Amino acid sequence: MNELERAENGLDGSALSKPKTLTSLEVYDQYGAMAYGIILQILPQVHLAQEVLVSVFSSPQLQSCNSYPFTFAACVIKLARAKAVEAKRKLTALAPVGADYANGDTSPQSIFDLAFRQGFTPEEVAGKLNISKSEVLRSFHEFFKSYRNA
Amino acid sequence: MSKQEFIESGILESHLMGLANEEERQLVAEMMLSDQTMSEYVNDLELNIKRYFAEGSVPPPEDVREIILLRSIREKKGRSSSDMGEPVYARQYLDVEVNDTHMKVHKLWRPAFIAVFILSKIFLIAGLYFYFKSVAQQEEIERIKTEMQLNNK
Secondary structure, three states, X not given: OOHHHHHHHHOOHHHOXXXXXXXXXXXXXXXXXXXXXXXXXXXXXXXXXXXXXXXXXXOHHHHHHHHOOOOHHHHHHHHHHHHHHHHHHHHHHHOOOOOOOOOOOOOHHHHHHHXXXXXXXXXHHHHHHXXXXXHHHHHHHHHHHHHHHO | OOHHHHHHHOHXXXXXXXXXXXXXXXXXXXXXXXXXXXXXXXXXXXXXXXXXXXXXXOOOOHHHHHHHHHHHHHHHHHHHHHHOOOOHHHHOOOOOOOOOOOOOOOOOHHHHHHHHHHHHHHHHHHHHHHHHHHHHHHHHHHHHHHHHHHHHX
């Protein structure tokens, strides 16, 4: 069971307004540029990023977004990140690169960058920065709060 | 955990970005079921997150759309042929006219070609060796024959 399916089982779909059922191409037309931007942030290699973009919008998981309790945008963000991180892991497994994170920087921006763009789990981020996982999660909240207030 | 504590915990953001674990996803589900006002907050949060990522949008090349279109057509074809009971092998390929001078072959052809190349070289060398050897032998026989004829005379 994938993450989207798990989320689907775990939440009441009627809690939020649901968009109409969309085809892959309609979703691509709406969120393709956003997904490509996310993928490029994680995987800067243009050709690989395009391959990942195709895999996102050809993925059967995208159809499960139609029954996803949150909006399509949230579903596409999750899926784009998951696919890009997966591709990045495969790439770094072939050619390992050093950890390119600002060591000791515990700002919400840095924590968000480690978790979202560099593909580390909140537990791994907490381990790297010697902070608790709850602090990592709180940083996500702080990050989006500061963005909203900016 | 109170609503405010839950909101400030960052679990919702983590969940929306696909970083939450099973326990946290369960907690989000429970909180949303227990507090209907949470939906409004989640809607706002989703819009905020969407706006953030939309700012970093990069228009992808047109070709990507074409590929996705072709794949969705293939999937539709696959679904419709499976509905009609077509055999699996019949819907494994998509009829696409490719304007390309290259072709793809199975990886096993590489060692096969190498083996054929090496064998051809071995046979060529062996052929030349035996040819020159037979020529030399033929010359030797001719020479012996001539010598014998001269001795007989």
